[in-house]
Amino acid sequence: MSVEVITIGSELLNGLVRNTNVDLIGDLLAEVGLEAAYHTTVGDDGKRIGEVFRTAVHRAEVVIATGGLGPTPDDLTRRVIATVFRRRLILDQVILDRIRARFKERGQEMPPVNEAQALIPRGARVIENHRGTAPGLHFTHLRTELFALPGVPSEAEMMLREYVIPCLRAATAGLARGLRVVRTIGIGESALAERLSGFEMEEPDLKLGMIARASGVDVHISASSRDGAWLNVVLDRAERKLWERAGRHAYGRGRETLSEVLGRALLGRDLTIATAESFTGGTVGAEIVATPGSSRYYKGGVIAYSNDAKESLLSVGRETLERKGAVSAEVAEEMARGARIRLGAHCAVSTTGIAGPDGATTAGKPVGLAYLGFSTAEGESSERWIFGGSRADVIAKAAAHALDLSRRNLGVNEEWFGPSSRS
Amino acid sequence: MSVEVITIGSELLNGLVRNTNVDLIGDLLAEVGLEAAYHTTVGDDGKRIGEVFRTAVHRAEVVIATGGLGPTPDDLTRRVIATVFRRRLILDQVILDRIRARFKERGQEMPPVNEAQALIPRGARVIENHRGTAPGLHFTHLRTELFALPGVPSEAEMMLREYVIPCLRAATAGLARGLRVVRTIGIGESALAERLSGFEMEEPDLKLGMIARASGVDVHISASSRDGAWLNVVLDRAERKLWERAGRHAYGRGRETLSEVLGRALLGRDLTIATAESFTGGTVGAEIVATPGSSRYYKGGVIAYSNDAKESLLSVGRETLERKGAVSAEVAEEMARGARIRLGAHCAVSTTGIAGPDGATTAGKPVGLAYLGFSTAEGESSERWIFGGSRADVIAKAAAHALDLSRRNLGVNEEWFGPSSRS
Numbered sequence: 001m002s003v004e005v006i007t008i009g010s011e012l013l014n015g016l017v018r019n020t021n022v023d024l025i026g027d028l029l030a031e032v033g034l035e036a037a038y039h040t041t042v043g044d045d046g047k048r049i050g051e052v053f054r055t056a057v058h059r060a061e062v063v064i065a066t067g068g069l070g071p072t073p074d075d076l077t078r079r080v081i082a083t084v085f086r087r088r089l090i091l092d093q094v095i096l097d098r099i100r101a102r103f104k105e106r107g108q109e110m111p112p113v114n115e116a117q118a119l120i121p122r123g124a125r126v127i128e129n130h131r132g133t134a135p136g137l138h139f140t141h142l143r144t145e146l147f148a149l150p151g152v153p154s155e156a157e158m159m160l161r162e163y164v165i166p167c168l169r170a171a172t173a174g175l176a177r178g179l180r181v182v183r184t185i186g187i188g189e190s191a192l193a194e195r196l197s198g199f200e201m202e203e204p205d206l207k208l209g210m211i212a213r214a215s216g217v218d219v220h221i222s223a224s225s226r227d228g229a230w231l232n233v234v235l236d237r238a239e240r241k242l243w244e245r246a247g248r249h250a251y252g253r254g255r256e257t258l259s260e261v262l263g264r265a266l267l268g269r270d271l272t273i274a275t276a277e278s279f280t281g282g283t284v285g286a287e288i289v290a291t292p293g294s295s296r297y298y299k300g301g302v303i304a305y306s307n308d309a310k311e312s313l314l315s316v317g318r319e320t321l322e323r324k325g326a327v328s329a330e331v332a333e334e335m336a337r338g339a340r341i342r343l344g345a346h347c348a349v350s351t352t353g354i355a356g357p358d359g360a361t362t363a364g365k366p367v368g369l370a371y372l373g374f375s376t377a378e379g380e381s382s383e384r385w386i387f388g389g390s391r392a393d394v395i396a397k398a399a400a401h402a403l404d405l406s407r408r409n410l411g412v413n414e415e416w417f418g419p420s421s422r423s
Numbered sequence: 424m425s426v427e428v429i430t431i432g433s434e435l436l437n438g439l440v441r442n443t444n445v446d447l448i449g450d451l452l453a454e455v456g457l458e459a460a461y462h463t464t465v466g467d468d469g470k471r472i473g474e475v476f477r478t479a480v481h482r483a484e485v486v487i488a489t490g491g492l493g494p495t496p497d498d499l500t501r502r503v504i505a506t507v508f509r510r511r512l513i514l515d516q517v518i519l520d521r522i523r524a525r526f527k528e529r530g531q532e533m534p535p536v537n538e539a540q541a542l543i544p545r546g547a548r549v550i551e552n553h554r555g556t557a558p559g560l561h562f563t564h565l566r567t568e569l570f571a572l573p574g575v576p577s578e579a580e581m582m583l584r585e586y587v588i589p590c591l592r593a594a595t596a597g598l599a600r601g602l603r604v605v606r607t608i609g610i611g612e613s614a615l616a617e618r619l620s621g622f623e624m625e626e627p628d629l630k631l632g633m634i635a636r637a638s639g640v641d642v643h644i645s646a647s648s649r650d651g652a653w654l655n656v657v658l659d660r661a662e663r664k665l666w667e668r669a670g671r672h673a674y675g676r677g678r679e680t681l682s683e684v685l686g687r688a689l690l691g692r693d694l695t696i697a698t699a700e701s702f703t704g705g706t707v708g709a710e711i712v713a714t715p716g717s718s719r720y721y722k723g724g725v726i727a728y729s730n731d732a733k734e735s736l737l738s739v740g741r742e743t744l745e746r747k748g749a750v751s752a753e754v755a756e757e758m759a760r761g762a763r764i765r766l767g768a769h770c771a772v773s774t775t776g777i778a779g780p781d782g783a784t785t786a787g788k789p790v791g792l793a794y795l796g797f798s799t800a801e802g803e804s805s806e807r808w809i810f811g812g813s814r815a816d817v818i819a820k821a822a823a824h825a826l827d828l829s830r831r832n833l834g835v836n837e838e839w840f841g842p843s844s845r846s
Contacts, residue, residue: 011634011643013459014449014602019442022464026436036436037471039464041445044632048460048482055478059471072616074632106809111613131812152635154813211440275705275726281712282698282705285726289704292780292814300732303698303708305723309766313725313736343732357715391715 001172002037003029004060006052008067008077009151010043020153021066028160032169033177033224034062044074050084057144064164067151069134071114077148078119078137085141087121095126099133127163131155136163176228178235182242183256184249185216185404192217195245203238215258215400219246251407258403259291265410266297273406275301276314276339276350278326279370283399284351299343304335314338327352327365332373333380340375347376349406351398355391370398374409381409424595425460426452427483429475431490431500432574433466443576444489451583455592456600456647457485467497473507480567487587490574492557494537500571501542501560508564510544518549522556550586554578559586568594599651601658605665606679607672608639608827615640618668626661637819638681642669674830681826682714688833689720696829698724699737699762699773701749702793706822707774722766727758737761750775750788755796756803763798770799772829774821778814793821795828804832 005025011017022039029035037060042052049068056063068077082089096118103110117134120126127136127149134150136159147164149156184192189210196219200208209220221238225231243250252261266273275284275298285301288294302313307326310316316334324330332352340348353370366386373382383405387397428448434440445462452458460483465475472491479486491500505512519541526533540557543549550559550572557573559582570587572579607615612635619642623631632643644661648654666673675684689696698707698721708724711717725736730749733739739757747753755775763771776793789809796805806828810820 009634010458010632013462014453017634017636018446023441035433035466036464037466037468038475039436041459041462043458043460045460051482052461059474070635071613072633106811111617113613113616154816209434277705277708279712280709281717281721282700282708282724282726283712285700285705285728286703286709286818289702289706289728289778289818290815292778294704295728295782298704298728300728300736301705301726302736303705303724303726305708305712305718305721306766309723313723313765342736343729355712355715359718392713395709395712 001034001062001168002060003034003062003064004038004040004056005036006056006063006065007039007041007151008044008049008065009041010045010074012041012067013043021151021156024153024157025064025066025160028165029168030177030179030222032165032172033175034168034172044068044076046076046080046083049076049080053080053084053146057141057146061144062168063144063146064160065146065148066156069117069136069148069150071111071117071133075116078116078121081124081137081139081146081148082121085121085139087123087139089119090122091115092118092120092126095120095135098135102133127159129155129159131158138163138167175224175226176231177222177224178231179220179222180235180239180242181254182219182239182246182250183216183252184219184246185251185258185400187217187246187249189217192219192246192249195247196242199238199241199245202241203234205234206238215396216249216251248408251404257287257291258400258407259287259294262403262407262410263288263291263294263297265407267293269410271346271410272297272299272344274299274339274343274345274348275402276335276348276373277301277303278305278310278335278350278352279355280351280353280395280399280402281305283395284349284402287399287403299345301343301348302339310335310338314342325365327354327369327371329371329373329382329384332371332382333375334373336373336375336382337380347374347406347409349374349402351402353385353387353394353398355394355398357391368394370394370401372398372402372405374405376409424457424485424591425483426457426485426487427461427463427479428459429479429486429488430462430464430574431467431472431488432464433468433497435464435490436466444574444579447576447580448487448489448583451588452591453600453602455588455595456598457591457595458600467491467499469499469503469506472499472503476503476507476569480564480569484567485591486567486569487583488569488571489579492540492559492571492573494534494540494556498539501539501544504547504560504562504569504571505544508544508562510546510562512542513545514538515541515543515549518543518558525556550582552578552582554581561586561590597649598647599649599654600645600647601654602643602645603658603662604677605642605644605662605669605673606639606675607642607669608674608681608823610640610669610672612640615642615669615672618670619665622661622664622668626657626664628657629661637816638823639672639674671831674827680710680714681823681830682710682717685826685830685833686711686714686717686720688830690716692833694769694833695720695722695767697722697762697766697768697771698825699758699771699796700724700726701728701733701758701773701775702778703774703776703818703822703825704728706818707772707825710822710826722768724766724771725762733758733761737765748788750777750792750794752794752796752805752807755794755805756798757796759796759798759805760803770797770829770832772797772825774825776808776810776817776821778817778821780814791817793817793824795821795825797828797832799832
């Protein structure tokens with residue numbers, strides 16, 4: 001079954017907005033064993049969008065399009081579909097009422113332009129949008145199934161999961177494709193590749209790939225078969241092997257985040273955590289609360305961006321600050337201890353460092369230098385890191401490693417696949 | 424001049440590798456006033472690549488392709504070009520010697536497969552590759568200029584900068600293109616479109632577009648002309664008009680963030696700020712420190728995720744918490760006041776709310792409800808919002824609006840373009 005993905009919007013072509021819908025659709029197609037044959041992006045230009053749809057139905061059996069379903073005059077997808085596929089637009093009263101109700105919920109009148117979103121090409125089914133006003137469209141043209149979704153990523157995602165992917169799953173029944181991901185942190189791509197050398201010879205049915213992200217390197221293994229049971233056995237075995245070879249660097253599987261892994265570990269042990277952040281400015285806290293239910297184990301934190309705040313809110317000693325400097329192992333440890341005690345948590349994690357581009361004043365303290373501290377009732381410890389990249393990279397990496405330091409201090413990972421090689 | 428960008432490689436379609444070449448080419452095209460009309464991605468499949476090239480030369484005057492020039496059997500671009508454009512492949516001895524020499528430099532023998540990289544379609548010019556073995560190709564088919572480059576981003580980038588972009592600059596000589604962006608927050612796409620109705624009639628030379636982001640709606644205006652001075656006058660006038668129509672919702676221009684605008688305002692007034700966050704868990708602080716130099720005006724903050732922390736670290740009254748609930752205007756205001764005083768800042772901003780998906784227990788307090796507080800020595804104020812979308816959306820929107828509340832309370836915006844319509 002050949003699939004074409006079409007993303008519509010001028011902002012996707014001029015480098016202003018990253019095309020996240022493509023990655024999302026790629027991931028979701030993989031879940032049902034599919035892969036796009038073509039992906040086309042086109043600006044908000046009626047003639048060009050029409051040309052892209054015409055080409056797509058000619059060469060693909062499934063077309064998934066995002067964008068151009070908004071209410072404004074530069075949202076052209078509905079009109080182009082009507083023209084290219086010769087389907088009259090009909091005002092759908094049910095949809096119109098639904099859009100009006102959505103505005104009413106927020107205490108607003110529906111602006112007249114939004115009426116356009118209730119125009120449905122004849123014969124098309126409506127895909128409900130629970131997160132916004134633009135409904136999606138599904139129709140068949142000759143032998144091609146077309147799905148048109150809004151461009152807003154969260155809306156497109158929900159409609160893909162609830163409608164499009166289930167449709168495709170039904171159509172591809174029989175062929176199973178498996179994809180497993182082992183996520184690692186604290187080890188580079190080439191060092192990881194060395195640990196995995198020989199893996200592809202041992203597992204010839206699998207495809208292996210790596211992707212470097214700010215949070216670490218993800219290792220992917222995939223395979224396809226009509227024998228789903230065999231597929232699972234092979235993937236289970238390979239995943240376990242990957243996990244063992246990656247050792248303490250492996251932290252999660254699939255889309256699991258460090259925040260989720262840490263949260264589960266805290267919940268499982270009935271522990272609470274607090275944060276004390278200097279140069280990450282709240283990023284560690286923000287990562288922790290990204291996981292739903294985090295209020296059960298996250299007490300809160302202090303963003304001690306200034307030395308005054310480190311003293312007054314975290315009880316860091318003025319002497320320590322003066323003698324060792326704000327970016328030091330000692331200050332990181334006192335910050336973690338202060339947060340743990342002030343917030344009444346079982347443990348706490350801290351960050352202090354130099355995000356750059358300026359600020360590296362003292363010799364031996366370059367941009368990217370960071371100390372991460374950890375505190376429990378039994379005492380404090382810290383790690384020294386030098387992170388590369390832009391200011392945003394340094395902050396993101398420091399936050400990820402602070403979560404990872406907490407994970408390792410809580411002894412997470414060993415329990416899932418037997419003792420790992422703590423190196 | 425219409426441009427099509429083609430990126431070749433199966434890894435780009437399955438969501439495993441981010442297509443960075445597209446963003447890169449978009450940025451570089453903008454430098455010479457161009458924008459791709461189409462962007463197509465296709466896997467390593469000869470028939471499909473051929474189909475994509477055929478479509479591209481039909482609809483674009485310039486085609487820039489990356490990928491498929493490596494030495495292995497799944498690198499098909501050279502062969503496809505030979506077939507589609509009926510150009511015999513000829514072994515280029517100079518190129519072959521160059522590839523051999525490159526291996527020799529690294530103390531290696533050239534593997535036989537690499538010989539394929541010296542096969543050049545008849546009539547094509549070779550684009551030198553100083554970073555790898557794959558040479559690029561440039562040739563003309565009817566009225567279309569085609570450039571084929573390797574997929575490795577660093578190699579493609581160098582060849583774009585050294586060869587392709589200079590070629591295009593020569594071809595577009597004299598034509599200037601201008602793009603202006605006005606960023607807004609707190610107003611929906613359709614409400615903004617109504618404020619701008621008639622704009623395109625008044626400014627017929629301009630193209631207008633809108634992009635909705637978590638932080639608000641960006642309005643783009645662009646135009647092309649051979650008269651650069653005229654272009655600037657027209658864009659200046661239109662930008663000012665946009666700014667005035669958007670009123671207090673307009674906060675920045677170009678790529679400016681709320682964090683940068685707020686930081687500049689604080690610096691200009693010699694003021695400092697502190698944060699008090701509940702459900703945003705540090706996101707507001709993280710946004711503030713994303714701007715370099717923020718240590719000059721950001722004192723730090725408290726992440727008061729639990730009620731205990733709100734009391735002990737921010738002096739929120741237990742009575743207020745019990746009577747009004749943690750998600751209330753009163754608590755937001757006390758939090759801001761507490762942070763301002765505890766951190767010794769001139770002003771402070773606070774967030775309290777329900778991020779979801781669970782947590783909406785009390786009637787009248789739905790998921791997405793947020794109170795944002797602001798405090799100065801003169802007193803406190805707060806705003807009530809209901810944000811839609813996923814947990815991540817709600818948190819991101821609340822953080823953006825907290826920065827915006829601070830911006831508005833500091834009176835930013837009026838001074839740049841005269842008094843705005845405070846509605």
